[in-house]
Amino acid sequence: MLPCNQPFPVPYIQIDKTGSILAYSETAAELFSMQEGNVLALVDEASKEKVRKFMFEQDESLTVEANLKTKINPIQLFDLHLSWDEQATGHIVLLSKEQRNGQLEDRLLALQERLSSTNFELLEKKDELEKTLVRLRELSGPFITLSAGLAFIPLFGDITKDKIEAIMGQALRSAYEGEYSRIAVDFTAVGKIEKEGVNKLLELFKMLKYMNGAQVEVVGMKPQHSQIMNSFQRDWPFSFAPSLAYILQEK
Amino acid sequence: MNEEVREFADYLLEGNALASIDFIKYKQQMTTLEIFDQFFTPAMKYIGKLWENNEITVADEHLATGTCDFVLSRLFPWQEERSSAAKKAMFLCPEGERHYLGLKMVSSLFVESGWSVRFFGPDLPLDSALKAAEKWQPHVVGLSIAIVYHLPLLREYVQQFANLSARPSIMLGGRLAGMYDLKPYCSESTIIFDDLHAAHLWLENVKVEGESNAAL
Ligand code: B12
Numbered sequence: 001m002l003p004c005n006q007p008f009p010v011p012y013i014q015i016d017k018t019g020s021i022l023a024y025s026e027t028a029a030e031l032f033s034m035q036e037g038n039v040l041a042l043v044d045e046a047s048k049e050k051v052r053k054f055m056f057e058q059d060e061s062l063t064v065e066a067n068l069k070t071k072i073n074p075i076q077l078f079d080l081h082l083s084w085d086e087q088a089t090g091h092i093v094l095l096s097k098e099q100r101n102g103q104l105e106d107r108l109l110a111l112q113e114r115l116s117s118t119n120f121e122l123l124e125k126k127d128e129l130e131k132t133l134v135r136l137r138e139l140s141g142p143f144i145t146l147s148a149g150l151a152f153i154p155l156f157g158d159i160t161k162d163k164i165e166a167i168m169g170q171a172l173r174s175a176y177e178g179e180y181s182r183i184a185v186d187f188t189a190v191g192k193i194e195k196e197g198v199n200k201l202l203e204l205f206k207m208l209k210y211m212n213g214a215q216v217e218v219v220g221m222k223p224q225h226s227q228i229m230n231s232f233q234r235d236w237p238f239s240f241a242p243s244l245a246y247i248l249q250e251k
Numbered sequence: 252m253n254e255e256v257r258e259f260a261d262y263l264l265e266g267n268a269l270a271s272i273d274f275i276k277y278k279q280q281m282t283t284l285e286i287f288d289q290f291f292t293p294a295m296k297y298i299g300k301l302w303e304n305n306e307i308t309v310a311d312e313h314l315a316t317g318t319c320d321f322v323l324s325r326l327f328p329w330q331e332e333r334s335s336a337a338k339k340a341m342f343l344c345p346e347g348e349r350h351y352l353g354l355k356m357v358s359s360l361f362v363e364s365g366w367s368v369r370f371f372g373p374d375l376p377l378d379s380a381l382k383a384a385e386k387w388q389p390h391v392v393g394l395s396i397a398i399v400y401h402l403p404l405l406r407e408y409v410q411q412f413a414n415l416s417a418r419p420s421i422m423l424g425g426r427l428a429g430m431y432d433l434k435p436y437c438s439e440s441t442i443i444f445d446d447l448h449a450a451h452l453w454l455e456n457v458k459v460e461g462e463s464n465a466a467l
Contacts, residue, residue: 045399049303050302050303050304050305054305062305064305065302065305065308065309074400075398075400077309097309100310101309101310101313104310104313105313105349108313108316108317109349109373109374126332
């Protein structure tokens, strides 16, 4: 096995019918380790059958695509261009397809990745949004202690089922811990009122009343609110007070 | 080789997405598992045989892969976000590994069984994979591997996942699982699956366990 004396511009290997390497170019030696002395030693396990079948079991010149082990890459795609001469010497030119196929592969992958990453970004944004929303809802009904026996829940924004659910836990816990006799709920900053929101609110009031024995008083209710509230339900477990100031004075 | 599989493989190789979709739609009476096992998997393997016979090139395989992925994506949901009560599974190939079609089919089977599923696909670096798992806390992490040289990396992935505080079950499949004993590359709790049937059976068992627990 000799290095070729011809300066070949591309990797080139000469073999006999058993695959033994007879000669090779500089460029081939730069790319492959020639120690084993047989061209099959350069071939990836899963390409061996193919190379054996197409390169050694026939005499025509042909091109075979196969994966080879290079000095830096254990598996790299090559085109092997082979022809046999009269002395049964095989001449192989080995051209890497890595770059061309690499590009193709990258492009396909980019498409695929875009599909799934957009999905995840959206999902994560959705997660965050949901958390923020719950927090926002909780903040729309803070529970404020005004004095030993008196607590105050100002409601902000629309009365929806989700919102009342979000503030319910905190309100019940605080009411329970504080042993208030009166809880004022302020409607001054309330916008729209939904039926399901009202049902939930009713539930909350009932619980505050029966579980804690607190008297719930609603302040700041606008006429359009009380109209809507009454259209949903008449038997309200609370009383009205004109304003918070009134309640504070009364106390 | 079954004639029908060859027909389907030809559509994939032509990049004929419409014909491929129609072909699979005609099989509607079959289960997803059967369709994956009797058409998608053997068609891709047959395409591998054509390459070994020097009849097609890797460039053709790329087109077939792209078409196959498209058809799968159109017909079988492969990721899904469900309520927090649902079990969670994430799927990925280790860095450098780009044979993801089989994994995508597994992902779809999990979706079909009611799991929350995130499919990260090919070539996911270890630190991104770990971060994703820490954040989402899946019950199952599924890995797939087709190239022998990625085995050392696989061991690294398996170990790191096994060390996560949430202790996910690690599942391993792919071409190599059917060829070699992969246990030396796994942690004790890693489950190795030779094929989709094994994975499907596992899913059925989990479902039955879940139901009998719920009945208690
Ligand atoms: C299609 C294909 C490709 C496609 C990729 C397809 C894809 N996106 O998945 C493309 C063209 C991109 C490709 C590229 C390459 N490939 Co390729 N590829 C194939 C081919 C022909 C078919 C693979 C396939 O899709 N099989 C069908 C699927 C459905 O089967 P599966 O993966 O085994 O999965 C099933 C089960 O294993 C199971 N499963 C899989 N994963 C999991 C996971 C879990 C958790 C569970 C439970 C189950 C499970 O379910 C699946 C469904 O039945 C094979 C040949 C072969 N015989 O496998 C070569 C092959 C795998 N590729 C090979 C090589 C070398 C490459 C390249 C280096 C270049 C090349 N082709 O020559 C690049 C490298 C890419 C990379 N960096 O990873 C070699 C590997 C050789 C080796 N020594 O390991 C093979 C064997 C070809 C060969 N004879 O040389 N390839």
